[in-house]
Amino acid sequence: MSEKIIEVSGLQKSYKEKHILKDVNFTIDKGSIFALLGSNGAGKTTIIKILSTLLKPDGGSAIINGFDVATEGNNVRECISLTGQFVAVDEVLTGRENLTLIGQLKRLPNLKSTVNEWLSFSRLEDEANRKVSTYSGGMRRRLDIAMSLMGKPDVLFLDEPTTGLDPQNRIAMWDLVKDLAKTGTTVFLTTQYLEEAEYLADNIAILHGGKIIAEGTPKDLKEIMPERGVRLIFDSELKANSAIKLLTENGVSADRIEQNLPSLEDVFLTLIDEKKERNQHEKI
Numbered sequence: 001m002s003e004k005i006i007e008v009s010g011l012q013k014s015y016k017e018k019h020i021l022k023d024v025n026f027t028i029d030k031g032s033i034f035a036l037l038g039s040n041g042a043g044k045t046t047i048i049k050i051l052s053t054l055l056k057p058d059g060g061s062a063i064i065n066g067f068d069v070a071t072e073g074n075n076v077r078e079c080i081s082l083t084g085q086f087v088a089v090d091e092v093l094t095g096r097e098n099l100t101l102i103g104q105l106k107r108l109p110n111l112k113s114t115v116n117e118w119l120s121f122s123r124l125e126d127e128a129n130r131k132v133s134t135y136s137g138g139m140r141r142r143l144d145i146a147m148s149l150m151g152k153p154d155v156l157f158l159d160e161p162t163t164g165l166d167p168q169n170r171i172a173m174w175d176l177v178k179d180l181a182k183t184g185t186t187v188f189l190t191t192q193y194l195e196e197a198e199y200l201a202d203n204i205a206i207l208h209g210g211k212i213i214a215e216g217t218p219k220d221l222k223e224i225m226p227e228r229g230v231r232l233i234f235d236s237e238l239k240a241n242s243a244i245k246l247l248t249e250n251g252v253s254a255d256r257i258e259q260n261l262p263s264l265e266d267v268f269l270t271l272i273d274e275k276k277e278r279n280q281h282e283k284i
């Protein structure tokens with residue numbers, strides 16, 4: 001059994017009459033990448049706020065590194081770092097100055113070389129001496145993460161690290177997250193994208209309707225996913241209509257082959273259907 005660094009049990013949270021988290025349960029292995037997958041409004045940020053001690057839960061418990069987030073907040077805060085959905089870097093400073101400032105606050109030794117290491121880790125060496133106001137969204141977010149990591153947290157929370165990024169910056173962020181896990185930091189990230197969770201995470205939990213409706217490795221989850229097929233796209237309807245026949249008989253090749261990935265909505269529908277079926281069996 002691997003060591004658990006986060007244990008969440010029966011977590012509940014309402015905003016006035018809105019019951020957002022009903023009964024949330026999951027555990028996270030030390031040193032792993034965990035993805036909390038859910039649609040917009042599912043309650044992902046609410047869970048991150050509770051785990052990072054910014055918000056009190058109404059019920060249930062969350063333990064990080066053996067400390068209860070509700071009653072031992074100081075201990076929890078010492079071993080975590082949070083990079084929110086909205087970036088918190090100082091615009092008028094350069095990337096290097098932002099990192100140096102955080103390093104001074106944390107009283108880090110060998111500050112100059114430490115700052116250089118983090119600039120290199122976040123692939124910002126070439127932009128280090130430019131003001132952050134000139135950075136792209138992706139650069140800002142990478143700087144934000146480097147700032148969060150300077151104190152060497154045991155757990156890093158990344159709330160939707162790639163939302164709003166263009167494909168190039170999204171891939172740079174994916175590389176960064178993969179590198180992060182190699183440093184031994186446990187990464188807790190949220191995402192609305194199934195493919196992102198599948199690519200990055202060791203374990204995925206799907207949050208829907210206030211509960212974790214599925215949990216496991218990407219491989220485990222694939223087994224409960226809607227079936228995947230390969231879609232062949234032709235440039236004329238005639239070709240498409242006779243595709244299978246022509247392919248086998250006359251060797252017509254596809255103009256483009258596209259993998260048909262199920263969306264998160266497809267996953268919900270499949271899981272809900274399965275649940276209905278199970279309930280019906282139980283009634284009979």
Ligand SMILES: Nc1ncnc2c1ncn2[C@@H]1O[C@H](COP(=O)(O)OP(=O)(O)O)[C@@H](O)[C@H]1O
Pocket residue numbers: 015016018020038039040041042043044045046047
């Ligand atoms: N402070 C708040 N007061 C009232 N409702 C809130 C508050 N914060 C979040 N919500 C609502 O709770 C739900 C979950 O929000 P959130 O945790 O931000 O979801 P996610 O991060 O998955 O998009 C949403 O419907 C949101 O509008």
Ligand SMILES: [Mg+2]
Pocket residue numbers: 044045046085159160
């Ligand atoms: Mg959110």
